[in-house]
Amino acid sequence: MNTAEQPRTDGFRRYVALGDSQTEGLGDGDDVGGLRGWADRLAEHLAAVNPSLQYANLAVRGRVAGQVLAEQLGPALDLRPDLASVVAGVNDLLRPRFDADRTVRELEEMFAALTAAGAHVVTLTVPDIGRIAPVARPVRHRVFALNARIRVAAARHGVTVADTAVHAVATDPRLWSADRLHASPLGHERIAAAAAYALRLPGSDDTWARPLPPQELPGRGQAAAAELRWAAGFLGPWLLRRLYGRSSGDGRTAKRPRLMPLDAGPGSPEETGLRTGV
Template sequence: MPHSSYLRYVALGDSQTEGLGDGDDLTGLRGWADRLAERLAAAEPALRYANLAVRGRTAAEVRAGQLAPALALRPDLATVVAGVNDLLRPGFDAAEVAGHMEAMFAELTAAGAHVATLTFPDPGKIIPIARPLRSRALELNARIRAAAARHGVTVAETGGHAVTTDPRLWSADRLHATPLGHERIAAAMADALRLPGSDGTWALPLPPRPVPAGWQAAAAELRWAGTFLGPWLVRRLRGRSSGDGRTAKRPGLLPLGGIPGAPEGRPAAGRP
């Protein structure tokens, strides 16, 4: 049963957990996990927080590179979010990805941590050319839910609400959340964990927005393909990752003041 007081929070994952789209590499990344840490610290000021996530990592890579360091930190709360980088690749195998997720769930819960994860929205509603990936996302979500149920893992159902595919929650690359998107993810996690002051308002839709004309939408798709899809495909063909040579931004447990934009820290770029 989730509770409201944690002292050692460790986040495992890829670029979304690292915080891409919320700040930048120059001023510092914030992200939903940092924002969740702020909410946890409001309930327990003695909280210490580590973020082991690295952009570009697959579920297997998160397990291989982050699980052992996470266990060494002896968390009482761990979030594990991975699988999107797998989902986008030609050889995607939902059972294999979920197997890596379940292995992390099992080891972390056996070590005494409460574990939380989330489900993924339909990628085709965010990136039109990704519509064929809808079945992949649905299968992966179903397998994550089943694995979570077997290990008492909390699941934030961010994949099942229309607001999570609103373009205002996604950066120009359509792969990473905006500051508002990261805030919604953090609020969803807080709600799932039943933190004080949390509720289901994170799932409410944003105010209506103008619908772009057909030619405007087509032009936006072309710009996106040239600016983001092309370079991404080139990296895949070359066997490279955006995370090559990178390490965790916050490998040790630290007080909250180490987070850019947190109450005791310096302001983060793009804070809503």
């Protein structure tokens, strides 16, 4: 945790989440029944401290850091949050021409603007994706470079870092969904708990960092079959989108673009009114 500036523990009132698919909640629910995700779960922690919490989630899947900066920072500032989460960069490091310095400059611009506007900012580090998806091992050095720069940029602006990357449990397969890019429900739960602990919210603790019980490892044949299924089901479609210049977020907008009480989710009168202009 970055301790340059201690956040308040008397309750945040207005929380706005910026980011990509992880913050949108992919892997925790679905587009039919609704996505939950770590930011929604963190909002639940916050609401336990301050039941009057208002929460907005501007994250959209597929966005690189520059797109989060261009599309979400302005609307976030308009909402005048006293807490904001900024999490992006994974989509950048998976691109062929990744530039860690540029990516973190874009993140730092958001850190600076939000803290200057009076918000406390929290961010995350990226787990070693080479341990989660073996095919990603060639880009492990990018993860380490990105995390090191995030920590430095956060320190400059008093941003709280939930440094999940330094804990071995962060790469436990049970914390990741079948696509190996998005956290599972348990993973989102642990990320939210890590952020709550980094923010020193009442009732939070470090149990999120503890390892899961041991499990039996698959045999060599089972592991190979799983790799083939993953490549056909997830890697292939991802590569095709990259080849044709498409994104999983094309045509999508934020799931929660306005500050609302936590229980005002999809289908609620408040949300219906926002989408219909009522």
